[in-house]
Amino acid sequence: MAGLWSFSGRHRILHLTWFAFFLTFVVWFNFAPLATAVQADLGLTEAQLRTLAICNVALTVPARIIIGMLLDRYGPRLTYSCLLIYTAIPCFAFALAQDFGQLVISRLALSIVGCGFVIGIRMVAEWFSAKEIGLAEGIYGGWGNFGSAGAAFTVPTIAMAGSFLAAGQANWRLAIALTGIVSAIYGVIYYLNVSDTPPGKVYERPASSAGMEVTSQKSFWALLAMNIPLVGILGVIAWRLTKVGFLSQTGLYVTWLLLMALYLFQAYNIWRANKPLMTGQKRYPAEERYKFSQVSVLEIGYLACFGSELAIVSMLPAFFERTFSLSAALAGGIAASYSFMNLIARPGGGLISDKIGSRKWTMTVVTALMGLGYLLMSGANGDWSLMFAIGVAMAAGFFVMASEGATFAIVPLIKRRVTGQVAGNVGAYGNVGAVAFLTVYSLLPAGEVGDRIFFQMLGVVALISASLCAFCLREPVGSHEDEPEGLAHSGVAAQVYGQGQIDP
Template sequence: MSGLWSFSGRYRILHLTWFAFFLTFVVWFNFAPFATAVKADLGLNEAQLRTLAICNVALTVPARIIIGMILDRYGPRITYSWLLIYAAIPCLMFAFAQNFSQLVLSRLALSIVGCGFVIGIRMVAEWFPPKEIGLAEGIYGGWGNFGSAGAAFTLPTIAAAAAFLGAGQVNWRFAIALTGIVAAIYGVVYYFNVQDTPPGKVYERPQSSAGMEVTTQKDFWFLLLSNIPLVGVLGLIAWRLNQVKFLNVTQLYVTWFLLLCLYAFQAYNCWKANKGLMTGKKRYASEDRYQFGQVVNLEIAYLACFGSELAVVSMLPTFFQRGFGLTEALAAGVAGTYAFMNLAARPGGGLISDKIGSRKWTLAATLAGMGVGYLVFSGLGGNIPLVGVVIMTMIASFFVMAAEGATFAIVPLIKRRVTGQIAGNVGAYGNVGAVIYLTVYSFLPQDAAGDRIFFQMLGIVGLISASICAFLLKEPEGSHEGEEIGIASSKAPVFSRERE
């Protein structure tokens, strides 16, 4: 990575791609800085505001699965470009919304933009060798993930600068619309400045893009089981919309029925993709197999780390106000240090995974550190000096984001031709975690005691996921070896293969 600060070759692709991810996160989180203004302008209540926060991550769950299939089929260049262009549509919808229903529909549509992360995982994996994949993916994820903090820092300033356009209401509308327009313009720039693979390297595509390819019959049933939470969490969101009167009881039951149909359709597509395997007409050679159980291990890890990040970002300012008596502005500034750590922590997790020789134990250790950090957080009280709070916040967030980097230091090494779909599934579980955490949080007492219970829950989940990785995750073989970029390799790193 000695040429990281250059803008040529694979480093050029890395920089263009992390910035694409950065913009998708600016778009995805463009509502948070204006939540109070939107609430006042449109007369929303607290329950409606919390529902919008859940809607913001709702369709990201199925979108990451679908975008993974499209990505593996058509390549990251086209997929990322069109997603960025699409981002302008829901941003403009939200900017012109006049009531709660319009806000919900636009945030649901905008939540699809949150799947952009998956695309760059495949792009970076195509351009960097296995021994550098952790740091490269960490830079992509960490620097792009900083888009959430970028939105918080810049959008209020943009809104204030646009005050001459009219009333305060116009300010937030202008800023949110602008994020979509900028993303669309960059989508065109991205299309004309990147390539899917280095010259001479073949872009590997799955035999079927209908569903994820597995390599043993046992893994097929494991795949179907792992898809249940991805649909179930959408049912949970529908129930939440019923609680705020957006859906009536009849519409709720219809939605649940449609979600059952969606799961059946998804299962059928998985059958189509693996029909030869399941009917005994196809058998994979041992060197062409991968263990889907390892994907599930990574899904649980990402549910714990990224799911908690999404949830904590939305409540941390309130936690500091209630627990430490900070002003709104100061609480927001301290909470910003949590997201700020993305710049170093996620690449740091990937770099450690590259350097210490064990990707498995890197992930287990960072998850354990995250769990302990959250448990310490749950015990913090208002008598701690502000500098101590800031330091503790940065330490806890380091382990959260390092675990994210360590997770995606492994994802691209499982099975190259289905990397997009694997990344989509793992990434979707992060959103599953966020929805579950935020839903639980909505039922807790809205005081310092409720915040402590929330962090205790996150800490326990972190320690459980660390134990699962320690006992069940297998070390990828050959993941610290070099691979010459530009030459298609038939020896991709794999997990210890199981034989039938």
């Protein structure tokens, strides 16, 4: 990574890709900084605002699965470019919305943009070797993830500037639309300036893009089981929409039936992709196998870290405002500093994973420290000094984002040709966590008691995840070495696991 600032070769690809991710996060989070303006303009209730926050992460769950399949099939260059161009459509729809129903529909469409993260994971993995994949993916994820803070600072500024062109509250519409325009323009720039792989390297594609490829019958059943929460959380969102009158009770039942049909359709596609394996017509050689249990542990880990980050970002301003009697502006500024940790923490987690010699124990330790940080935050009250509370929140945030970096230092090393689908499944669990945590938070009593229970819940989930990492996660062998000559183009080097990790 010595040439990081050279903006040439693979480092140029890294910079272009993290900025693509940055823009998708600006678009994804362009509503939160303008929530009060939208509320005043359209007369929304507090319950409707909370529902829009949940809608903002709703379709990201299935989108990350679908985009992972498209990514492995068509490559990150085309997939990322199309997603960036697509963002303009729901941004304009949201900017032109006239009622709550239109806001919900456009926000659901915008939630698809949150799947962009998955695409860059594969792009970066194609351009960087195993021994530095943690830092490279950490820079991509951390600097791109900073788009949420970028939205918090830039979108209101654009809205204020827009007041010279449009009277009243209409300036929020200009700001939302402009983020989509910028993203779409960059989609064209990205397509013209990157390639899927370095010169001479073959882009590996799975035999079938219908469903995720597994290498043992045991893993097939595990994959079906781990897909249940991905569909189930959409049922929770549908239930939430009935509470604000967007869906009727009949509509809820119809939605649940459709989600059951969706799960069965997914299961059928997974069967199609793995039919030769399940019927005994195909058996993978040892060097081609991987254990899906490793993916499952990473999914739960990402649920704990990224899921909690999205939830924390949504409630932290109100937490500081209530607990320390701050103004809304000051509390928002303090809470926004939480996202600044992405600039160093996520690359830091990846760098530690590269350097310390054990990716498993890096993830275990930082996830456990994240849990302890949340448990400490649960004790925050008005008797604490404000600076100490900020310090605790920032420390917890560091370990949250370091855990994210450590997670995706392992993801590209599972099996290269299905990296998109593995990243899609793991990333989707982050959104499952976000929806689940936000839903629980909406049901807790308002104020200090609810905040305490919320932080305790996040801490316990993180400690459970750390325990799973300690006892179930395996260390990828060779993950701190350059790929051997002759294997660099085949991807086999990043797939080989140690003794006891190969499925029978």
